[in-house]
Amino acid sequence: MTEAMLRTLGAGATATAYAALCLAVYARQRRLRSAAIREAAALSAESDAAPTLVLFASQTGQAETIAWQTARQLRAAGTPVRVMELNALDAATLGSASRALFVASTYGEGDAPDGASVFAERVMGSPLALSSLRYAVLALGDRQYKNFCGFGRALDAWLQASGASPNFECLEVDNSDPAALAAWQARWGDTAAIGHEDPDGAFAPWRLARRELLNAGSAGAPVFLLSLVPHAGAMPRWASGDLVQIAVASDPARPRDYSIASLPTDGELQLLVRQEQHPDGTLGTASGLLTSTLTIGDTVALRLRPHRAFRLEGNETRPLILIGNGTGLAGLRAHLRARAAAGCHDNWLVFGERQAAYDFLCRGEIEAWQASGVLQRLDMVFSRDQPERLYVQHRLLQSADTLRAWLDKGAAIYVCGSRQGMASGVDAALKQVAGSTLWQDLVATGRYCRDVY
Numbered sequence: 001m002t003e004a005m006l007r008t009l010g011a012g013a014t015a016t017a018y019a020a021l022c023l024a025v026y027a028r029q030r031r032l033r034s035a036a037i038r039e040a041a042a043l044s045a046e047s048d049a050a051p052t053l054v055l056f057a058s059q060t061g062q063a064e065t066i067a068w069q070t071a072r073q074l075r076a077a078g079t080p081v082r083v084m085e086l087n088a089l090d091a092a093t094l095g096s097a098s099r100a101l102f103v104a105s106t107y108g109e110g111d112a113p114d115g116a117s118v119f120a121e122r123v124m125g126s127p128l129a130l131s132s133l134r135y136a137v138l139a140l141g142d143r144q145y146k147n148f149c150g151f152g153r154a155l156d157a158w159l160q161a162s163g164a165s166p167n168f169e170c171l172e173v174d175n176s177d178p179a180a181l182a183a184w185q186a187r188w189g190d191t192a193a194i195g196h197e198d199p200d201g202a203f204a205p206w207r208l209a210r211r212e213l214l215n216a217g218s219a220g221a222p223v224f225l226l227s228l229v230p231h232a233g234a235m236p237r238w239a240s241g242d243l244v245q246i247a248v249a250s251d252p253a254r255p256r257d258y259s260i261a262s263l264p265t266d267g268e269l270q271l272l273v274r275q276e277q278h279p280d281g282t283l284g285t286a287s288g289l290l291t292s293t294l295t296i297g298d299t300v301a302l303r304l305r306p307h308r309a310f311r312l313e314g315n316e317t318r319p320l321i322l323i324g325n326g327t328g329l330a331g332l333r334a335h336l337r338a339r340a341a342a343g344c345h346d347n348w349l350v351f352g353e354r355q356a357a358y359d360f361l362c363r364g365e366i367e368a369w370q371a372s373g374v375l376q377r378l379d380m381v382f383s384r385d386q387p388e389r390l391y392v393q394h395r396l397l398q399s400a401d402t403l404r405a406w407l408d409k410g411a412a413i414y415v416c417g418s419r420q421g422m423a424s425g426v427d428a429a430l431k432q433v434a435g436s437t438l439w440q441d442l443v444a445t446g447r448y449c450r451d452v453y
């Protein structure tokens with residue numbers, strides 16, 4: 001989205017811009033279409049009874065969305081397909097396939113996203129015998145990170161080492177670059193099958209209704225609770241665990257993600273936003289806009305992003321262990337509100353911040369959940385309230401017996417907040433307490449869900 005388009009959106013005149021965008025996309029798709037149909041016909045002729053595997057390695061859902069779009073295109077072109085998350089794929093299934101398309105994102109130090117971590121550990125340790133497999137890799141990444149497309153590249157290298165033949169060179173996508181995505185789509189047939197829809201929905205203006213500083217006096221950066229409502233129209237639906245993206249005029253290529261801290265039934269979309277500061281003292285582009293530049297009543301361009309891997313779906317009847325720090329309380333709070341509304345009280349919150357006196361975010365609500373029994377167990381871990389630094393992962397290790405007992409009764413784990421330090425420490429603690437086999441099982445069966453950044 002261009003800066004000019006953002007201004008148009010802010011002014012509310014979205015229809016013209018959207019029509020222009022649709023026309024541009026349509027024109028591009030028409031150009032790609034005839035070549036696509038030729039390739040799809042070849043693919044369809046080559047494919048035998050075994051379906052083409054469309055495999056995704058995803059954290060926040062982009063790779064998954066693209067995998068499903070690709071599958072829809074292939075089906076429309078007459079190719080039988082089977083879509084799977086990489087963690088659900090075993091060596092035997094891959095070994096018996098004749099064609100596989102991989103859509104893979106990268107996290108951390110060029111690591112696999114959570115949806116592929118078990119596959120990376122269990123299957124990619126050594127080469128397989130895949131000489132009858134033809135494959136293609138679409139690697140999603142961002143050049144701002146050191147290990148650009150690290151996992152997609154590792155996957156490609158491993159497939160080649162296993163004797164599989166690439167259909168074409170690993171296609172790398174920088175920051176959702178539309179040209180690279182169009183090049184991928186153009187390979188797989190009728191692009192009309194994916195429609196013109198944006199998988200995450202369109203940006204629309206939302207109005208800032210309230211903003212409250214939650215940690216006055218904190219040694220850390222200010223954290224605000226923001227309440228937003230649609231500028232026009234009804235409150236859209238979302239599920240606890242979902243994200244929003246905020247578009248910023250000065251950096252239109254890079255919308256920022258925020259975890260939603262409320263439910264549609266609250267009548268407001270709430271966010272917990274930490275005000276970032278650059279080393280030169282200027283505020284973070286998006287967090288500065290949200291926590292300082294905007295005044296009450298102003299609008300911001302926002303869109304909802306379903307975050308299926310972090311929803312409660314599939315775990316509704318399980319006990320929940322909710323672990324997080326800082327603004328990570330946002331995603332956990334939405335889940336706890338959903339659990340309270342559903343009357344599910346087997347919830348354990350392990351939350352970390354700096355000092356109880358200043359950083360006990362949403363204290364009233366958390367204490368009320370404890371008093372009413374919505375929280376069966378609460379561990380607030382304040383790192384600076386004692387001489388030694390204590391973090392949530394230390395509390396988990398101290399509570400290893402309880403953690404094991406909750407896992408034995410089928411609990412699911414939701415982690416939200418800092419990737420480095422918190423989520424990595426929690427992951428190590430969990431592996432230590434549960435053991436590697438149960439850890440892999442938790443990831444593979446969707447009982448270990450993360451929204452970490």
Ligand SMILES: Cc1cc2nc3c(=O)[nH]c(=O)nc-3n(C[C@H](O)[C@H](O)[C@H](O)COP(=O)(O)OP(=O)(O)OC[C@H]3O[C@@H](n4cnc5c(N)ncnc54)[C@H](O)[C@@H]3O)c2cc1C
Binds near residue numbers: 060
């Ligand atoms: C899935 C997900 C969920 C998230 N949920 C939340 C949430 O619930 N709450 C929340 O607060 N955040 C959340 N985030 C983080 C959020 O998306 C933003 O990354 C964060 O708010 C910072 O964005 P910004 O535009 O304010 O900072 P930016 O301007 O992008 O700056 C970020 C950092 O980049 C560096 N930098 C950028 N520009 C410069 C410069 N000119 N000079 C020097 N250094 C620079 C600095 O280190 C700076 O601190 C989430 C992220 C993800 C991926």
Ligand SMILES: Cc1cc2nc3c(=O)[nH]c(=O)nc-3n(C[C@H](O)[C@H](O)[C@H](O)COP(=O)(O)O)c2cc1C
Binds near residue numbers: 150
């Ligand atoms: C916290 C974080 C870490 C990331 N690390 C990398 C990285 O090391 N290398 C890279 O190329 N991209 C990195 N990315 C970019 C993602 O791979 C990219 O946004 C991708 O489109 C996400 O797809 P997904 O939603 O399917 O997970 C990172 C993104 C985030 C939010």
